[in-house]
Amino acid sequence: MTAPSPHPNSGSPRRCPAVVVGAGPAGLTVGNILRAAGVDCLVLETETRAFIERRPRAGVIEEWAVRGLERRGLARTLLERAQTHTECEFRFAGERYRFGYTELTGRHHFVYPQQFLVTDLVREYADVRGGEIRFGVRDVRLHEPESDRPSVSYLDPGSGERRVVEADFVAGCDGARGVTRAALVPERSRLARHDYGVGWLALLAEAPPSSDCVVFGMHPRGFAGHMPRSPDVTRYYLQCPPGDDPENWPHERVWTELRERLGAAGAPPLKEGRLIERRVLDMHSYVVEPMARGRLFLAGDAAHLTAPIAAKGLNLALHDAFLLGDGLVASLTKGDGSGLSGYSATCLARVWDYQEFSQWLGEMYHGTASGDPYRAGAALARLRRLSDSPVAAAEFAERYLGARTTG
Numbered sequence: 362m363t364a365p366s367p368h369p370n371s372g373s374p375r376r377c378p379a380v381v382v383g384a385g386p387a388g389l390t391v392g393n394i395l396r397a398a399g400v401d402c403l404v405l406e407t408e409t410r411a412f413i414e415r416r417p418r419a420g421v422i423e424e425w426a427v428r429g430l431e432r433r434g435l436a437r438t439l440l441e442r443a444q445t446h447t448e449c450e451f452r453f454a455g456e457r458y459r460f461g462y463t464e465l466t467g468r469h470h471f472v473y474p475q476q477f478l479v480t481d482l483v484r485e486y487a488d489v490r491g492g493e494i495r496f497g498v499r500d501v502r503l504h505e506p507e508s509d510r511p512s513v514s515y516l517d518p519g520s521g522e523r524r525v526v527e528a529d530f531v532a533g534c535d536g537a538r539g540v541t542r543a544a545l546v547p548e549r550s551r552l553a554r555h556d557y558g559v560g561w562l563a564l565l566a567e568a569p570p571s572s573d574c575v576v577f578g579m580h581p582r583g584f585a586g587h588m589p590r591s592p593d594v595t596r597y598y599l600q601c602p603p604g605d606d607p608e609n610w611p612h613e614r615v616w617t618e619l620r621e622r623l624g625a626a627g628a629p630p631l632k633e634g635r636l637i638e639r640r641v642l643d644m645h646s647y648v649v650e651p652m653a654r655g656r657l658f659l660a661g662d663a664a665h666l667t668a669p670i671a672a673k674g675l676n677l678a679l680h681d682a683f684l685l686g687d688g689l690v691a692s693l694t695k696g697d698g699s700g701l702s703g704y705s706a707t708c709l710a711r712v713w714d715y716q717e718f719s720q721w722l723g724e725m726y727h728g729t730a731s732g733d734p735y736r737a738g739a740a741l742a743r744l745r746r747l748s749d750s751p752v753a754a755a756e757f758a759e760r761y762l763g764a765r766t767t768g
């Protein structure tokens with residue numbers, strides 16, 4: 362939320378070159394880049410450190426993003442522990458179609474649970490690079506983001522007092538439910554939104570993967586997905602009505618439905634296990650354009666949400682963070698504002714590319730169960746083209762890997 366001026370009882374504000382709101386992958390990457398250049402910054406996070414280090418979400422990271430982390434000294438543990446994936450599998454009408462994308466591109470995916478990446482980034486930022494971070498803050502507010510002296514205030518979790526920090530720049534990295542986006546829309550930026558009209562039941566099972574790769578099942582009962590996360594944990598998705606109650610999906614129903622929708626000739630049986638996460642995502646996406654106002658720059662889900670259809674959100678958050686971190690360092694240490702002035706347009710080119718791919722893929726996943734024979738026929742044609750046309754296959758591989766442009 363944007364407030365006109367700091368709270369009257371706030372005491373004297375302190376100064377910090379950069380305040381980063383949110384300690385997700387975007388905010389922590391920006392903070393690490395700033396600290397590596399010797400720039401002081403303060404990260405504000407509403408949750409506790411233990412909570413963010415355990416919050417499971419993404420797992421599939423594109424190769425260019427890992428190389429970007431590596432160049433900034435942030436991928437050592439990831440490179441030791443992540444799995445690499447070179448293929449995915451489509452299942453349709455009881456058939457299996459294996460798609461080897463590395464064979465076509467020479468690139469691969471890394472699979473590394475997001476909470477492990479967040480743990481690595483917090484450790485590096487706070488414990489190694491000496492970055493300042495406040496956990497458990499409440500009621501974060503932005504003040505005068507368009508002025509030369511924007512500030513951020515928050516309620517200190519210990520004392521309950523409002524603290525004010527004046528900054529040269531504010532990075533809004535507080536995700537889809539944060540407060541910084543409100544400083545841009547509706548007056549300053551446009552919010553473009555797309556609803557897919559379906560829900561996905563997002564599941565984490567305490568069970569080893571049932572295949573060595575990601576599996577996409579297109580079925581008249583709805584889409585189903587299988588995504589290995591670690592040797593002991595597997596993510597599954599089941600298409601469901603938007604707004605469905607996870608309580609409608611007890612253990613037996615989930616596994617029966619997964620077996621049905623992912624079933625195919627010669628497919629190994631699913632390895633079942635206890636469900637440790639069950640929540641319904643209403644599949645939608647949005648993009649805020651432009652992603653900056655004055656000295657406030659949004660990054661990651663704060664600026665754009667990509668429904669997890671093509672596993673792109675974390676990758677986009679990292680892409681923004683690399684550009685924003687480098688742009689802030691150039692501006693604060695060399696007075697070079699060119700990176701920041703081109704920031705929004707450069708980010709948005711990749712954002713829209715990924716949005717369009719997710720929409721294309723979403724239609725292939727959901728068309729079969731739409732109840733509309735026209736959409737079902739078109740979805741099948743999309744799928745067939747991947748196996749019949751080397752050109753279509755190469756294009757899909759490039760887009761699935763985000764390999765067209767480099768980070």
Ligand code: FAD
Nearest residue numbers: 383385386387419420421535536661662672673674675676
């Ligand atoms: P977040 O990770 O949301 O971090 C924002 C941080 O800000 C949080 O720690 C939050 O607690 C904090 N915060 C919120 N409000 C405030 C406030 N007012 N003040 C201070 N702090 C605040 N993406 C992929 O690329 N690959 C995948 O395989 C993939 N799978 C996914 C599966 C699921 C089930 C989901 C839900 C998402 C998936 N994503 C995937 C998307 C990915 O998780 C997100 O895009 C990613 O977390 C975005 O990072 P971020 O740093 O922008 O935001």
